Amino acid sequence: MEARVTNHRSRISDENMNPDNPPRMAECRTLTTNEARAAGPIVRKFEAKDVEQVLSLAQKYTSWDATPTREDIEGFRYVNPEFFFVAEFNKRIVGFVYGRESNPPAEVLDKWKSRKVASVETLAVDEDCRRHGIATSLLTALFTEFKRNEVDLVTLSVPAGEKAARKMYGKMGFELRAQFLWKRLAS
């Protein structure tokens, strides 16, 4: 499955576009609308050759409680390879998302009025390429695949400090279901 990213915005004028010389990843943030159409990221399924670049993005942007390892990334494609997508731009991986089917007990499914649940496990987009709709395109591809697999409810956890992610999920229709609290006790 492959899809061009379609949601993007201009940061430099369209005259700067040169179709024979597509922008490098470092210039991702300066993509114009035309460039994004012509050379913008492609969302496709994860392939074995992507592991290094995905690992590097995961370690840079998703090391909240634990640093993801190569084994974690390789493990994704053994558990639910159909739910593992990358965004590729100029032969570089600039974002990825991985989802997994969850198996809550029947009673929980009943309460949640759901037949099949899956979660967004991890998602990141390179800092230079943000606000071009890449995460939205990755999630759209993932949700299409979820639906094809009869998933009707999606859950996820997001660190409270990740304001961009919280905004994005809100925009995509996610509702707050619980909050994880903590308090440090004085020794």
Ligand SMILES: CC(C)(COP(=O)(O)OP(=O)(O)OC[C@H]1O[C@@H](n2cnc3c(N)ncnc32)[C@H](O)[C@@H]1OP(=O)(O)O)[C@@H](O)C(=O)NCCC(=O)NCCS
């Ligand atoms: C969260 C993240 C994946 C968003 O990636 P992205 O490709 O920039 O997201 P999109 O361009 O698809 O943004 C979609 C919408 O989310 C909101 N949004 C995204 N980044 C935002 C920001 N920095 N500030 C405010 N709103 C933001 C906007 O409403 C945006 O739509 P708009 O640009 O049309 O206004 C990226 O910032 C990231 O990798 N963050 C670090 C890792 C992380 O938080 N992962 C998710 C945790 S589960």
